[in-house]
Amino acid sequence: MLRTKPLAIALMLVCGLAGLALRYLLREYANSDAFQFLIPWYTFARDHGLGALAEPFTNYTPFYSYLLLIAAPFDWLGQPLSLVKTISAIFELGCAIVVAQIVWRTTKLPLRASLAFCAVWLAPTVIFNGAMWGQADSIWTFFTLVSVALFMRDRNGILPFAVAFSVKAQGAFLGPFVLGMILRRRMRFAWLAAVPGVYVVLALPVIVAGRSFVSVLGVYIDQANTFHRLFISAANIWIFAAGMPYAIGVAAGLVLASAGGLALSIFIAQSRRTEPEFILLVASVSLMLMPYLLPKMHERYFYAFELASIGLACINLRYLPFAVIAQVDGVLSYLAFDRGIVMSLLPAALCNTVLVCYLVLDLRHGERVSRFPRLAWLGFIASTAGLFSYLLFAGAGMNVSPAYVLASGLAALMTLRLLKESHRGSAHDPAPSHRA
Structure with a gap:
């Protein structure tokens, strides 16, 4: 271990600097959301100062308004979008540190902890989300990961979960996990009152500044009513049922997600497994299952699962395919919005479906012996490389062709093969080594 510490530190420093350089190079990259939302929000906060708190100048919760006001005094350091992206980068660094811990x-x-830090800090979906788009998903994900980390240490992680929900509604994706831990540890259900309680406490500055209480409480309702489509841009189950009537689909989605979440909570409460790896696994399932089952999801909402799966892979290498596939599917989804390559969503949804099935099956089967299926990895790399090449070559829009069907089918098939092979083991094999 003494030999690996200098290597681990050197690796973190190199990757840390590489991540900073990459973010600096992408500081001026902007998409439509940046011009329509992020830059005007920051400009309003900068120009009005604390007086901005009296106005709903963003469609996010008050927490994000506070961050914009904190960034505003540093306006002389760079362009507005660069400062907005700096907020995301700080929380991305926080996410990397939490996963490494x-x-x-x-x-x-x-060395494993160092690799976890580097993988999160340089993850393609993290770069897309923050360095390119300036989105805020690293903020709620940071508090979500802190909550999971506390539960893994047999401590109460409800307060950071409440903060995550107070930042963005997507923090609720961890809800089935938190409910399961409450049932498992026979904690008082009164702890759930911390969720609305923390939201109100964090909203007090804007209420004191003059913003109406109704406006503050209605943020998530307004967000939910922004789009009236079952499928927006997430690679989830609703890409296969986008034509269903809106009202029926929303009701069915809520029932489906509620049933799935409740089943997961009950499973967590009844399971006899206690090791930290299991706690992280069920948290990862919660963070994947909710955006997969719920309608009206964006491609960015798998962000927390993508980072949690990296930690899971660094703890147990048999989960490496989960983390890699999550990144591939995430990039495919981001390309649909960023480049208009909408046909990338279908193979991403197919692969996410396989991923969800294997996550659920993994909970039932428990620990198995890890192995490295070389041919399955080779096939997965080749098929996904072919899919990306075809999509980038074909360009934006709907480009259905035999080549597309072949590429997407092979990618989904090799995803299934990789997950199947990586989880196949013999009870007579030696236990997996934990040496780095």
Whole structure:
């Protein structure tokens, strides 16, 4: 271990600097959301100062308004979009540190923890989300990961979960996990009151500044009513049922997600497994299952699962395919919005469906012996490389062709093959080594 510490530190420093350089190069990259929302929000906060708190100048919760006001005094350092992206970058760094700590506390292997930090800091979906788009998903994800980390240490993680929900409604994706942990540990249900309680406490500055209480409480209702489509841009189950009537689809989606979440909570409460890896696994399932089952989701809402799966892979290498596939599917989804390559969503949804099925099956089967299926990895890499090449070559829009069907079918098939092979083991094989 003494030999690996200098290597682990050197690796973190190199990747840390590489991540900073990459974010600097992308600081001026902008999409339509940046011009329509982010830059005007920041400009309003800068020009009005604390007086901005009296106005609903963003469609986010008050927490994000506070961050914009904190960034505004540094306006002389760069362009508005660069400062907005800096907010995201700070929380991305926080996410990388939390995941590295999770891996370190579980394995006590410095190289594994270092790899976890580097993988999160340089993850393609993280770069897309923050460095390119300036989105705020790293903020709620940071508090979500802190909540999971506390539960993994047998501590109460409800307060950071409440903060995550107070930042964005997507923090609720961890809800089935939190409910399961409450049932498992026989905690008082009164702890759930912390969720609305923290939201109100964090909203007090804007209420004191003059913003109406109804306006503050209605943020999530307004967000829910922004789009009236079952399928927006997420690679989830609703890409296959986008033609269903809106009202029926919303009701069915809520019932489906509620049933799935409740089933997961009950499973967590009844399971006898106690190791930290299991806690992270069920948290990952919660973060994947909710955006997969719910309608009206954006491609960015798998962000927390993508980072949690990296920690899971660094703790147990048999989960490496989960983390890699999550990144591939995430990039395919981001390309649909960023480049208009809408046909990338279907193979991403197919692969996410396989991923969800294997996550659920993994909860039932428990620990197995890890293995490295070389041919399955080779097939997965080749098929996904072919899919990306075809999509980028074909360009934006709807480009259905035999080549597309072949590429997307092979990618989904090799995803299934990789997950199947990586989880196949013999009870007579030796236990997997935890040496880095």
